[in-house]
Amino acid sequence: MRQGLNRQTVIEAAAEIAEEEGFEKITLASVAKKLHIKTPSLYNHIDNLMDLKKALACYGIQKFAAALAEPAIGKSGDDALYAIGTAYVDFVRCHQGLYEAITRVPDPTDSEFEQESDKILKLLGKVMEGYHLDHEEAIHAVRGLRSIAHGFSSLELNHGFNMNASKQKSLRWMLEAYMTGMKAMKKSNVLK
Numbered sequence: 001m002r003q004g005l006n007r008q009t010v011i012e013a014a015a016e017i018a019e020e021e022g023f024e025k026i027t028l029a030s031v032a033k034k035l036h037i038k039t040p041s042l043y044n045h046i047d048n049l050m051d052l053k054k055a056l057a058c059y060g061i062q063k064f065a066a067a068l069a070e071p072a073i074g075k076s077g078d079d080a081l082y083a084i085g086t087a088y089v090d091f092v093r094c095h096q097g098l099y100e101a102i103t104r105v106p107d108p109t110d111s112e113f114e115q116e117s118d119k120i121l122k123l124l125g126k127v128m129e130g131y132h133l134d135h136e137e138a139i140h141a142v143r144g145l146r147s148i149a150h151g152f153s154s155l156e157l158n159h160g161f162n163m164n165a166s167k168q169k170s171l172r173w174m175l176e177a178y179m180t181g182m183k184a185m186k187k188s189n190v191l192k
Contacts, residue, residue, distance in 0.1 A: 005035065007045040011055045018056065018097025023104065026053065050106050054113070057105035060098035061116040067091045069123050077130040078179050084127065085149050085175045092153035099153070131182060141182055148174055 013034045014026050021030075028049055032039040046052045068091070071083040092099045105113055121142065128138040152171055154160075161167050 005037065005041070005045065007055070010035070010042060010045045010052065011059050014052055014056045015059060015098060015101075018101055019095060020097070023097050023100035026056070028052070053101065053104075054106050054110055056098075056101045058110075058112045058116060060095070060102045061105075061113060061120075063095065063098060064091055064102060065116055065119040065123070068120060072123065072127065076127070078176075080127045080130070081145065081179055082172070082175050084124070085145060085178075086171065088146075088149035089153050089156070089171055092149075092157065096157060103150075131186060133186065137186070144178060144182070148178055 010031060013031050017026050017030055017034060026049075028039050028042055031052065032042055035042075042052075046055065068084050068087050071087045072080045075083055107113070108117075124142045124145065125138055128141050131138075131141065133141055152174065156167060161170070
């Protein structure tokens with residue numbers, strides 16, 4: 001067994017492949033090649049490819065949660081929500097492979113994955129408190145924010161924004177419209 005090789009180094013090698021070559025390029029053979037070992041040696045650290053992809057999704061969501069939380073520190077309301085929405089899109093821009101691992105996790109109900117996902121939900125729930133939403137309204141608001149950020153990111157990755165206008169301004173416009181609409185709906189009791 002190669003010295004220094006452990007489960008974490010295997011996951012990190014898979015993450016590098018996902019980031020450099022794409023999520024689809026992750027195979028046991030490609031990870032072994034990256035680590036300069038024979039494929040059977042991986043079984044000392046992972047069960048199979050499914051286990052590796054689950055571990056990669058958990059690794060990715062830890063990084064994603066940190067990326068969303070950091071810019072929101074010390075902010076509240078619209079400022080926090082804008083920081084999180086922007087951080088979401090920036091994470092996808094910089095970590096396409098990890099983001100795909102997160103969105104394609106083999107078992108989203110896996111306890112480790114859920115635990116990391118809950119950190120994001122708690123962060124977003126805390127930010128939504130500033131909008132005085134009840135529990136169900138907050139769920140809808142979180143889903144709305146995720147849909148905006150994920151949709152924007154997906155379109156951008158697939159070269160869906162070819163008009164000559166700033167994508168960053170478009171993102172800001174969408175997030176501001178979302179926040180304005182959410183406050184207006186709450187004020188007029190449309191959310192009930």
